[in-house]
Amino acid sequence: xxxxxxxxxxxxxxxxxxxxxxxxxxxxxxxxxxxxxxxxxxxxxxxxxxxxxxxxxxxxxxxxxxxxxxxxxxxxxxxxxxxxxxxxxxxxxxxxxxxxxxxxxxxxxxxxxxxxxxxxxxxxxxxxxxxxxxxxxxxxxxxxxxxxxxxxxxxxxxxxxxxxxxxxxxxxxxxxxxxx
Amino acid sequence: xxxxxxxxxxxxxxxxxxxxxxxxxxxxxxxxxxxxxxxxxxxxxxxxxxxxxxxxxxxxxxxxxxxxxxxxxxxxxxxxxxxxxxxxxxxxxxxxxxxxxxxxxxxxxxxxxxxxxxxxxxxxxxxxxxxxxxxxxxxxxxxxxxxxxxxxxxxxxxxxxxxxxxxxxxxxxxxxxxxxxxxxxxxxxxxxxxxxxxxxxxxxxxxxxxxxxxxxxxxxxxxxxxxxxxxxxxxxxxxxxxxxxxxxxxxxxxxxxxxxxxx
Numbered sequence: 001x002x003x004x005x006x007x008x009x010x011x012x013x014x015x016x017x018x019x020x021x022x023x024x025x026x027x028x029x030x031x032x033x034x035x036x037x038x039x040x041x042x043x044x045x046x047x048x049x050x051x052x053x054x055x056x057x058x059x060x061x062x063x064x065x066x067x068x069x070x071x072x073x074x075x076x077x078x079x080x081x082x083x084x085x086x087x088x089x090x091x092x093x094x095x096x097x098x099x100x101x102x103x104x105x106x107x108x109x110x111x112x113x114x115x116x117x118x119x120x121x122x123x124x125x126x127x128x129x130x131x132x133x134x135x136x137x138x139x140x141x142x143x144x145x146x147x148x149x150x151x152x153x154x155x156x157x158x159x160x161x162x163x164x165x166x167x168x169x170x171x172x173x174x175x176x177x178x179x180x
Numbered sequence: 181x182x183x184x185x186x187x188x189x190x191x192x193x194x195x196x197x198x199x200x201x202x203x204x205x206x207x208x209x210x211x212x213x214x215x216x217x218x219x220x221x222x223x224x225x226x227x228x229x230x231x232x233x234x235x236x237x238x239x240x241x242x243x244x245x246x247x248x249x250x251x252x253x254x255x256x257x258x259x260x261x262x263x264x265x266x267x268x269x270x271x272x273x274x275x276x277x278x279x280x281x282x283x284x285x286x287x288x289x290x291x292x293x294x295x296x297x298x299x300x301x302x303x304x305x306x307x308x309x310x311x312x313x314x315x316x317x318x319x320x321x322x323x324x325x326x327x328x329x330x331x332x333x334x335x336x337x338x339x340x341x342x343x344x345x346x347x348x349x350x351x352x353x354x355x356x357x358x359x360x361x362x363x364x365x366x367x368x369x370x371x372x373x374x375x376x377x378x379x380x381x382x383x384x385x386x387x388x389x390x391x392x393x394x395x396x397x398x399x400x401x402x403x404x405x406x407x408x409x410x411x412x413x414x415x416x417x418x419x420x421x422x423x424x425x426x427x428x429x430x431x432x433x434x435x436x437x438x439x440x441x442x443x
Contacts, residue, residue, distance in 0.1 A: 023303070023304050028203045028212045028218070028220075030214045031203070031216055031220070034214050035220060036301070036311075037310070040282075042228050043227075043281045043285055046231065046235070046236060048277035048281075054236075058242050058243070059258070061242075
């Protein structure tokens with residue numbers, strides 16, 4: 001069987017060239033070249049009219065999509081950055097506001113405190129002055145009483161000793177003694 | 181059966197590694213005319229079918245997020261497009277569909293040829309010579325159309341000393357005309373050699389079941405042959421892609437020469 005087909009196929013080859021080298025059997029070159037050209041033309045048209053433009057379009061579309069997506073992502077990133085900046089700004093503002101309010105409150109409290117202290121000081125000063133005055137009065141009263149008692153006592157002592165007390169001299173002596 | 185003819189002195193092993201390259205009519209008859217449908221026609225048509233399936237149906241959904249099939253189509257597109265742009269220059273991009281056609285045809289033919297019992301169209305010089313000549317003619321035509329007589333500067337190495345230039349011009353001229361030869365034989369030769377060697381190993385793999393060979397020999401030879409086929413097949417998968425790539429990149433290099441001929 002193998003012999004038959006081989007012999008049949010080899011018929012043409014035997015005549016022309018090296019047996020066993022079908023490539024050099026020029027009798028079928030025309031046939032091969034014809035069908036090759038048909039094949040190449042078909043492939044060329046299929047590729048250049050249908051396949052390649054289509055794939056090029058797909059690739060371009062994909063490139064476009066990717067570019068758009070990247071641009072969108074950039075934009076979103078910028079937006080996020082802006083939002084962050086705004087948030088930070090708000091935070092800084094709030095902090096400053098809080099500080100201001102705290103400062104104000106502190107100042108208010110200080111004024112109130114100062115006023116209260118001043119008032120208390122004044123009251124204390126007034127009370128002290130009053131007390132001093134009372135003390136001075138008491139002291140003056142006491143000195144007068146002592147002088148009277150001393151004079152009376154001296155007069156009595158003088159009388160008891162048998163002398164005649166000169167009221168004026170006694171008083172002067174007491175005065176002198178009190179000063180000393 | 182066949183052993184009487186071919187394997188008489190091979191101890192019963194059947195060697196015809198080149199049979200796989202025979203062009204035969206598909207629908208009977210012995211004669212191959214210009215338009216006869218042959219196995220070569222069939223496998224070229226299958227290459228077209230595969231290409232349409234991958235490049236057209238694969239990308240039919242035009243998805244921004246690609247399916248697997250579409251990814252492959254896009255990968256092929258990007259791979260060749262970048263190669264044309266990088267190697268041949270930005271102004272060569274209008275030749276991209278042309279180079280893509282060559283690459284896709286070769287890559288599909290090579291891979292379809294790796295299917296057991298298939299026919300490898302790119303193993304035939306008739307095919308690769310036409311492909312190489314198409315490139316040669318295109319490149320030459322583009323060179324003259326774009327640069328006029330200045331295209332001949334390609335052969336006049338202006339960086340060499342004046343005395344050497346005529347000699348170099350002859351060498352350059354010869355190398356220019358040898359291009360289509362090497363371009364075509366490289367592809368067909370690589371593909372043909374690999375397939376033929378696989379077929380030789382396949383013949384040895386039958387050693388165990390051939391009566392004339394002692395079983396002890398067969399036990400060693402058959403597994404080794406199968407191992408050899410496997411290894412070679414892996415290599416051929418690599419070659420199938422690399423040769424298509426080499427063909428395409430050389431086309432780009434020639435195209436660059438044509439667009440910018442000065443050295």
